[in-house]
Amino acid sequence: MAVILEAAQQILRAHGLAGFNTNRIAERAGVSVGSLYGYFPNKQSILLALARRLLAEDREAFLAALAAADDAHDAEADPIRRLVRVLLARHAHDAPVRRVLLGVYMGAGLAGDDAQHVAQLTAAVASHPQGPQAARALAPIQLFVIARAVLGVARALTDAREGPPLPMQAVEDEAVRLVNAYLLAAVPAESGRSTVARAENSASSSARMPGSP
Numbered sequence: 125m126a127v128i129l130e131a132a133q134q135i136l137r138a139h140g141l142a143g144f145n146t147n148r149i150a151e152r153a154g155v156s157v158g159s160l161y162g163y164f165p166n167k168q169s170i171l172l173a174l175a176r177r178l179l180a181e182d183r184e185a186f187l188a189a190l191a192a193a194d195d196a197h198d199a200e201a202d203p204i205r206r207l208v209r210v211l212l213a214r215h216a217h218d219a220p221v222r223r224v225l226l227g228v229y230m231g232a233g234l235a236g237d238d239a240q241h242v243a244q245l246t247a248a249v250a251s252h253p254q255g256p257q258a259a260r261a262l263a264p265i266q267l268f269v270i271a272r273a274v275l276g277v278a279r280a281l282t283d284a285r286e287g288p289p290l291p292m293q294a295v296e297d298e299a300v301r302l303v304n305a306y307l308l309a310a311v312p313a314e315s316g317r318s319t320v321a322r323a324e325n326s327a328s329s330s331a332r333m334p335g336s337p
């Protein structure tokens with residue numbers, strides 16, 4: 125099956141979605157069309173398998189970058205920059221192919237699976253002892269906001285179709301600045317909960333006071 129998927133990705137890269145068909149894939153893979161259909165009933169199923177493989181590779185690359193935060197001897201020990209760099213690089217690489225695959229994936233009604241994939245990676249960052257929020261705990265809503273903000277930048281690299289290529293180092297620098305600025309300005313999770321609790325208690329007390337408006 126791996127050889128079929130690799131051939132399929134090569135066909136998609138060379139001919140686009142319009143030229144993506146099982147005959148070409150089988151020829152490139154060196155198998156009969158009948159053998160191909162033994163694994164995949166149609167080209168849509170091949171595209172979905174490629175999309176799932178792509179997302180699995182994203183996850184592996186991201187988790188590897190997170191695990192590298194444990195390396196105290198690494199000269200480039202900034203976990204935020206490391207994670208941002210991997211995320212941007214994955215989305216910028218082979219962008220036309222990635223754009224097609226994710227379009228097919230979302231079009232198949234799998235947006236919920238994609239959201240779960242993102243949530244799992246965010247949870248991995250949140251739970252890692254050397255992760256970006258190790259020194260500053262964030263509330264779940266704060267993690268949601270900053271993770272989707274950076275992911276939005278990364279996906280914009282995939283979607284870019286016109287104009288000169290963006291300077292990747294500058295994009296990386298600005299994305300890292302975005303994360304650091306948010307972490308600096310964000311109310312720590314415990315403080316945020318305390319503030320909400322105080323506000324709720326104050327509102328409750330006001331409601332019990334006689335003559336209160």
